[in-house]
Amino acid sequence: MERSEIRTRIEKVVSQVLKVTPKEITPKVNFAFDLGADSMQSIELVAALEEEFSIQMDEVKAREVQTVEAAIDFIDGYVN
Amino acid sequence: MSQMFQVTPKHLDSIFYPQSVAIVGTNRVVGSVPHDIFFNILKSNFQGMVFPVSPKERSVAGVRAYKYILDIPDPIDLAVLVFPSTVCHLALEQCGQKGVKSAIIISAGFREIGEAGVKREEEIKQIAQRYNIPFIGPNCLGVINTDPQSRLNASFARKMPAEGNIAFLSQSGALCTAVLDYAQAKHIGFSKFVSFGNKADISEIDLMRYLKDDPKTKVILLYLEEITDGKALMEMAREIIRDARKPVLVLKSGRTREGAAAAASHTGSLAGSDEVTDAALRQAGIIRCSTIEEMFNCAIALAYQPVPRGDRVAIITNAGGPGVLTTDAAVAEKLHLSKFSDKTIETFRKALPATANIKNPVDVIGDARADRYRVAIGSALQDENVDGVFVILTPQSMTDIENIAREVCDVVGNQEKPAYASFMGEMDVAVGINVLQQRSIPHYILPESMCRAYAQALFFKKHAERGEEEVESFADVRRAEAGLVLANALAAGRTYLPEQESMSILGAYGLPLLPRGLVTTREEAAIVAERIGFPVVMKVESDDIIHKFDIKGVILDIRTTRQAMEAFDAIVNNVSRAVPQACIKGIIVEQMVTGGEEVILGIKRDAAFGPVLMFGLGGLFVEIFKDVSFRIAPLGRRTAGEMVKEIKAYGMLAGARGRPPRDIPAVEDALMRLSTLALDFPTIMELDVNPLIVRNEGQGCFVADARIMLRSQGDVLQPH
Numbered sequence: 001m002e003r004s005e006i007r008t009r010i011e012k013v014v015s016q017v018l019k020v021t022p023k024e025i026t027p028k029v030n031f032a033f034d035l036g037a038d039s040m041q042s043i044e045l046v047a048a049l050e051e052e053f054s055i056q057m058d059e060v061k062a063r064e065v066q067t068v069e070a071a072i073d074f075i076d077g078y079v080n
Numbered sequence: 081m082s083q084m085f086q087v088t089p090k091h092l093d094s095i096f097y098p099q100s101v102a103i104v105g106t107n108r109v110v111g112s113v114p115h116d117i118f119f120n121i122l123k124s125n126f127q128g129m130v131f132p133v134s135p136k137e138r139s140v141a142g143v144r145a146y147k148y149i150l151d152i153p154d155p156i157d158l159a160v161l162v163f164p165s166t167v168c169h170l171a172l173e174q175c176g177q178k179g180v181k182s183a184i185i186i187s188a189g190f191r192e193i194g195e196a197g198v199k200r201e202e203e204i205k206q207i208a209q210r211y212n213i214p215f216i217g218p219n220c221l222g223v224i225n226t227d228p229q230s231r232l233n234a235s236f237a238r239k240m241p242a243e244g245n246i247a248f249l250s251q252s253g254a255l256c257t258a259v260l261d262y263a264q265a266k267h268i269g270f271s272k273f274v275s276f277g278n279k280a281d282i283s284e285i286d287l288m289r290y291l292k293d294d295p296k297t298k299v300i301l302l303y304l305e306e307i308t309d310g311k312a313l314m315e316m317a318r319e320i321i322r323d324a325r326k327p328v329l330v331l332k333s334g335r336t337r338e339g340a341a342a343a344a345s346h347t348g349s350l351a352g353s354d355e356v357t358d359a360a361l362r363q364a365g366i367i368r369c370s371t372i373e374e375m376f377n378c379a380i381a382l383a384y385q386p387v388p389r390g391d392r393v394a395i396i397t398n399a400g401g402p403g404v405l406t407t408d409a410a411v412a413e414k415l416h417l418s419k420f421s422d423k424t425i426e427t428f429r430k431a432l433p434a435t436a437n438i439k440n441p442v443d444v445i446g447d448a449r450a451d452r453y454r455v456a457i458g459s460a461l462q463d464e465n466v467d468g469v470f471v472i473l474t475p476q477s478m479t480d481i482e483n484i485a486r487e488v489c490d491v492v493g494n495q496e497k498p499a500y501a502s503f504m505g506e507m508d509v510a511v512g513i514n515v516l517q518q519r520s521i522p523h524y525i526l527p528e529s530m531c532r533a534y535a536q537a538l539f540f541k542k543h544a545e546r547g548e549e550e551v552e553s554f555a556d557v558r559r560a561e562a563g564l565v566l567a568n569a570l571a572a573g574r575t576y577l578p579e580q581e582s583m584s585i586l587g588a589y590g591l592p593l594l595p596r597g598l599v600t601t602r603e604e605a606a607i608v609a610e611r612i613g614f615p616v617v618m619k620v621e622s623d624d625i626i627h628k629f630d631i632k633g634v635i636l637d638i639r640t641t642r643q644a645m646e647a648f649d650a651i652v653n654n655v656s657r658a659v660p661q662a663c664i665k666g667i668i669v670e671q672m673v674t675g676g677e678e679v680i681l682g683i684k685r686d687a688a689f690g691p692v693l694m695f696g697l698g699g700l701f702v703e704i705f706k707d708v709s710f711r712i713a714p715l716g717r718r719t720a721g722e723m724v725k726e727i728k729a730y731g732m733l734a735g736a737r738g739r740p741p742r743d744i745p746a747v748e749d750a751l752m753r754l755s756t757l758a759l760d761f762p763t764i765m766e767l768d769v770n771p772l773i774v775r776n777e778g779q780g781c782f783v784a785d786a787r788i789m790l791r792s793q794g795d796v797l798q799p800h
Contacts, residue, residue, distance in 0.1 A: 020136070033167040036107065036136030038114075066166060 001079045006053075006072050013048045014068065017041060027069040053079055087282055091214045092290040094181035095282075096225045096272060098157035100129040101234060102149050102180070104171045105163030105187075108137050113186060114162040115140070116236045117222060124233035124240040129154060149178050157181045160234050165189030165218065169203045176211030183208070184234055185217035191278050192219055201280050208281060220277030221253030226270055227296050235275065244269020245298035246383050247291050249276060249284050251305045259303075259372060267517035268376060271296040285312045288328070292320045299383045301375055302330045307357065310689035314364035314712065321365040322548075327382045327540040329367045331375050332357060345626075345766040345789060346702050347682025347694045351710060359710035360689045363719070365543025367536045374532070377524060381533040384520040385498035387541045388534060390467035392418040394460035395441035397472035398448045398479065402504055403441035406470055406527035413535035417441070418466040424459050431455040446476045450487035457491045457499065469499040470530055475508040485512035489519040498537070500530045549716035552752055558588040559760055566763060566790065575765075575790040579668055580621050582786035586769065589757045591750050594782045596670040602648040606641035608669045614639045615672040618647045619785070620655050624662040626787060629700055631658035637672060644669070673782055677733055677742050678771035680708070681750060683758045685765045685791075691758030693751060697729040698771040715755040720748040733774065742774040746781040765789045 011025045018035050031037040037045065046062045049055075049071070055078040065074045103118040110116075119141055121130050132140040133149050146152050149159065149171070159180045163171050165187045175183060190201040201218065208215055216223060222235025226243040233240045237260050246268065250256045253275040263270070271294065274287055284302055291297045300320065307313060317328045334354075361368045369375035393415050397403035407417060417440040420428075428438035432452060437443035442460070444452040453471070460469050471488055475481055481503065492499040500522045503509035516523045524530040562585045569577055577585070580598055587593050597608040598621060609616045620633035628634045632654040635647040648667055655662055680698030685691050689712050696708030709726040711719050724730060724744055735741035750772060758764060766789040774781040 018136075030167055030170060032135075032164050033170045034135055036134060038107065038109070038112070039164065064166075 001076075003072060003076060006075055006079065007068075009052055010049065010068060010071050010075065013052050014045065017045050017048050025068055027067070027072070029068055030066050031068075032066065049075065055079065087214045087286040087289075089290050089293065091182055092282075092286070094157045095184065095214075095216060095223060096232070096290075097227070097230045098128055098182075098232065100131065100154055100156050101126070101158045101160060101232070102131045102133050102152060102156045102175075103160045103162060104133040104149055104175065105161060105167075106132045106134050106137075106140055106145070108134075108140055113236050117160060117162055117186060117234060120233040120235060120237070120240070125231045126233070127229060127231050128157075131156065149174050149180070152178070155179065158234070159183045159213075160222070161185045161187060161218075163187060165197070165200055168218070169200070169207055172204050172207045172211075172213070176207060176213060180211075180213060183213050183215035183217075184220070184223055185215055185277075185280075186220060186222055186236070187217075188219040190218045191280065201278065205280055214286075215281045216274065217277040218280060219253070221250075221256045221275035223275075224270065224273035226272075235273075237273075239264070241273060242267070242269035243271070244383070245271050245296060246301060246379050247272045247274075247294070247297040247299070248301045248303075249274045249287050249291075250303040251276060251279070251284075252303060253277065255303055255372075262372065263376065266376070266380075267514075268380060271298075283309075285309065285316050288316045288320060292316075292324045292326065298326060299379050300326055300328045301379055302328070304330060304332045305334060307332065307688045310357075310360055310686070310712070314360055314366075314689070317361075317364040317366045321540065321544050322546065325544050327367060327378075327537075327544075328365070329369055329375050329378055330361055331369045331372065332361075345682065345684070345768040345787065346680060346770055347684045347768050348766040348789070349703055350696075350706060350708055351682075351684040351686070351692055351694055353686070353688075356684075356686045356689060356692050356710060356712075359692070360712045363711055365540070365546070367539060374529070377522075377529045377533045378536045380520075380522040381498065381500060381537050382540060384522050385500065385537075386496055387537055387544075388468045388498050389541070391415045391535075391538055392465055392467045393470055393531075393534065394418045394420070394463070394466045394468075395470045395472065396444065396453065396456045396460060397441050397474075398444050398446055398453075398476070399472070399474040400437070400443050402472045402474055402502075402527060403437075403443055406472055406502070406531065407441055409528040409531040410470075410534075412528075413531045415531060415535060418460075418463065420460070421463050421465055424463040427455065427459045431459075441472075446474075447478050448484075449478070449480050450483045453484050454487050454491050457488065461491070461495050461497050461499065466497065468497055468534055470527070470534075471499060471501040472527065473501070473503045473509065473512065475503075475505050481509055481512035482515060485515035489515065489521055492521060498534070500524065500534065502527050502530050549718050551714045551716045551755075554590055554753060554756060556590050557753070557756060557760075562588040562757070562761070566761060570763070570790060574623060575792045576623055576626065577788040577790065578621055578623055578625070578665070579619065579785060579787060580665070582767070582788045583783065585757070585788065586783055586786055589753045591753055591769070592746075592780055592782050594671040594673065594784060596668055598666040598668055599648070600666045602645040605644045605648040605667060605669055609638060609644040610641055612669060612671050615674075616644065617670045617672045617784075618644065618651060619668045619670070620651050621665045621668050622655070622659075622662045623665070625655065625659060628785075631655060633658075670784070673773045673775070673784065676773035676775045676781070678784075679733075679747065679774055680768065680770040681747075681754055681772050682769065683713075683754055683764060683767035685758070685762070686712075691755070691764075693723070693755055693758070695723045695747070695751060696727050697732075702770065713755040713758050715752050717748055717752065720751040720755075723751060724748065740776045743777050743780055744774075747772065747774055750781060750783075763791045765791050 106118040132145040190197040678698040682694035691713040
């Protein structure tokens with residue numbers, strides 16, 4: 001899967017779960033600090049990304065991912 | 081203390097009296113910490129400006145929110161960080177760029193969770209240091225200031241406490257909420273209320289320093305789970321107690337025997353960490369409390385009433401039994417019942433019924449109403465022989481509880497002498513207790529608690545009036561000589577110094593030794609024994625043996641040269657059988673002193689408080705009798721004298737059953753010299769002088785045995 005596709009799909013999920021507009025989602029934004037993700041939403045985000053990409057992530061490591069860019073790298077490791 | 085830079089009152093003013101506060105990371109989720117802290121500030125009628133900073137929300141609780149603190153147009157004095165710990169560093173970085181003066185980091189997930197959290201905590205410390213931002217926390221409940229000039233509740237406690245003059249500093253956030261609830265039920269108010277969490281930067285010492293000069297604070301309470309810098313705590317407390325005349329009360333949890341388990345010496349074994357903490361806090365004049373209830377019982381006495389000038393109390397009661405109970409409790413706390421003046425007795429005789437008891441305790445009888453209490457309390461307070469008054473009430477059918485409570489409050493008023501009350505019971509007396517609490521008369525459910533609080537107030541008074549103690553320095557001390565012995569031992573990889581080496585160090589520090597010699601043959605033993613003069617003692621000298629008596633390595637009362645040779649053979653055989661691997665350096669032959677008292681002196685180095693001195697009844701069974709006292713070095717003569725007087729066996733030293741007094745000044749001297757030795761050489765971890773034989777007054781004392789344990793990790797000896 002191309003990185004651009006991974007990015008687009010991640011942005012879609014983040015937008016839905018955190019209820020933010022796509023234009024607010026840039027590679028370096030921090031889910032908690034810039035987009036206001038609280039602990040419940042962090043869990044929801046992991047679950048939604050797993051469903052989107054049909055993968056089972058290491059939840060502990062997944063919760064350490066803090067930015068969109070890091071999420072792209074993390075999921076890239078699963079899908080490719 | 082703040083580990084980064086000296087935190088000044090001005091820094092803490094921006095925490096307690098900020099003109100503007102930003103809650104960084106807040107949200108709209110009611111019941112969440114980020115939301116509730118912001119809401120608490122709003123509803124407590126904060127007198128400054130408050131700015132919510134929320135990544136998502138445009139407003140919180142109707143107040144315009146900013147996405148980043150950098151977006152706020154106004155300067156910010158205080159930032160309260162409520163973001164998850166994983167992003168606190170980002171928030172603090174922006175706070176630094178904004179020029180925030182101080183911070184409170186509420187977020188958990190730092191040092192307390194382990195390695196990952198330790199790294200996060202280091203990171204925020206570095207950012208704070210770079211931008212010069214002193215901070216409280218992380219992992220804390222927050223800060224409350226009830227001063228009407230501020231009215232700041234930057235915490236997630238359920239409610240704002242009433243204004244008062246008691247400050248509470250706590251290492252546990254959860255305990256804070258329980259304390260607030262408890263205090264509210266008892267109408268106890270606070271001046272400042274701080275949960276300082278992990279104290280990664282601002283510590284209890286910094287806060288104590290601030291409260292020392294805080295005009296709104298009269299009494300300082302601390303709840304501590306660990307004491308990291310015991311010396312600083314003691315010094316700060318002394319300053320507060322002596323200079324500011326404010327009492328300091330500590331509730332320290334974790335009363336365990338840790339620290340004593342692995343000790344090799346008697347001192348090390350007896351000086352458990354809680355015994356040392358207890359002694360250190362008392363030495364500094366800190367009132368150590370065992371429970372929250374005891375802490376507040378004492379606090380209200382000190383906060384609401386004058387400090388008693390003496391220990392003579394008058395008990396006013398409407399029932400004989402409680403009067404006796406109170407008397408027992410007072411005596412148990414070493415208080416005395418006042419002997420009333422003739423004038424007072426005459427007043428009682430005229431004003432009270434014939435059946436009333438007009439001696440102390442004064443029983444105004446079960447049908448007493450407010451008027452009898454008024455006369456009794458008023459006269460007692462006026463009596464020159466009375467330093468404080470205890471008022472007891474039991475609810476009889478005719479007892480006008482509420483009126484009596486009001487009368488007590490009116491009579492006590494602004495007197496110079498303290499009065500405490502105990503309305504015994506729960507339901508019927510509640511209305512009276514309410515009146516007393518609202519008008520700042522300390523109330524106690526039990527007379528025992530009342531007497532204890534009074535005794536603690538007296539303890540504070542004694543320490544507040546205690547002048548600085550001069551610590552003597554000894555011109556005859558040979559530091560270099562002692563340092564060489566220690567250095568040689570460490571260079572040889574040894575951390576245990578047996579008797580000969582220990583004695584040479586003690587001798588260099590001026591402790592009196594007995595004539596002695598180290599011999600390696602039975603013939604030599606006879607010659608040395610004869611030279612010293614009989615009787616003598618002979619003991620094995622070995623790096624591998626600490627407790628010589630246990631393995632029959634000591635023989636006493638040797639009176640002839642033949643006995644000396646036989647003793648030599650016996651000791652060598654006993655040791656070889658008991659500890660075959662022990663390397664015997666020789667046998668010590670030492671003059672035997674008779675007719676003295678055996679005491680033990682010791683040193684143990686405590687991680688929090690530094691060198692601890694021990695004194696007590698000595699000999700083989702010291703760990704069974706445990707009749708010892710502890711103080712933290714340095715010792716002056718006054719403190720050394722108090723150590724000696726504190727043990728139960730002091731009477732034996734002072735002279736008892738026709739025996740003359742022993743040379744106590746010589747013992748004090750020895751303690752002070754040991755104190756100097758302990759401070760000069762941080763490498764000494766434990767030291768026993770056991771026994772020190774104390775002869776009659778004027779005849780001195782002698783070290784009869786000693787051993788020293790050193791720190792093993794290659795410390796450079798640093799004598800002055």
